[in-house]
Amino acid sequence: MDTIRKQILPHFTAIVLFLGICAAYFSPQLQGKVIEQSDITQFKGMAQEALAHQEKTGNRTLWTNAMFGGMPTYQIVNSAEGNMLQYVNKVLELGINRPIGRFFLAMLCFYLLMLSLSINPWLGIVGAIAFGFSTNNFVIYEAGHVTKFHTIAYLPLVAAGVVLAFKKSISGVGFYSPQVSA
Known part of the structure; x- marks a missing residue:
């Protein structure tokens, strides 16, 4: 039981520390404040015509004249319907909105890369921060x-997956994929 606690302690500490640092640094988010991001403001202007059309008719338009004299809307306003990775993202960000959730995600993914490279977890925490x-x-x-x-x-996280794919000790972690061996 004591060895399990020693194995879990650095990982639990990492998650709590990442979350605490992000929450402390971005504490204005917890007060309802939002970072003014120029590209997001510009996006709202570019997407306005397409969003107004959808609100009025209930249909999505595939073209807008609001940007560069006209362009496809899939490059401006895109629906997340059917994107199952949004649920994975929510879990990895602990359901916390950005910026806290997004910076936490960056630290968590880097920490997992460090673990996949067999780096000491305590050093991995420093690297992730x-x-x-x-x-x-x-x-x-x-x-x-x-x-x-x-x-x-x-x-x-992608790099960690590549590292683990090339390690010989991956046999218990992965799953058999018949389309790869066919």
């Missing part, structure tokens, strides 16, 4: 590049 709070993440998030930041946050 450094990754999550790197200057570039703040710059792109403040500008409103939330999908770019989301991609950067998930990159360590």
Whole structure:
């Protein structure tokens, strides 16, 4: 029982620490304040015509004249219907809205990468905090590049998957995939 506690302690500490640091740094979010992001403001202007059409008719338009003299709306306003990864994302962000949830996600994914590389968990915690709070993440998030930041946050998790796929000890973690061996 004591060895299990010793094994779980760094991981539990990591999650609590990541969440605490994000909540402390972004405490204005807990007071209902929102970061003014220029790209999000511009998006609202570009999407207004398509959203107004959908509200009025109940149908989605596939074209808008609100941007560059006209362009497809799937590049501006996209529906999340049918995207099952949104549920995985909610779980990994602990159901917390951005920025707290998004920065927590970045730290968690980097921590999992460190574990997949067999790095000491305590050192992995330090690396994850450094990754999550790197200057570039703040710059792109403040500008409103939330999908770019989301991609950067998930990159360590993808890298961890690649690392684990090439490790010989993966046999108990993965599942048999017949389409790969066919």
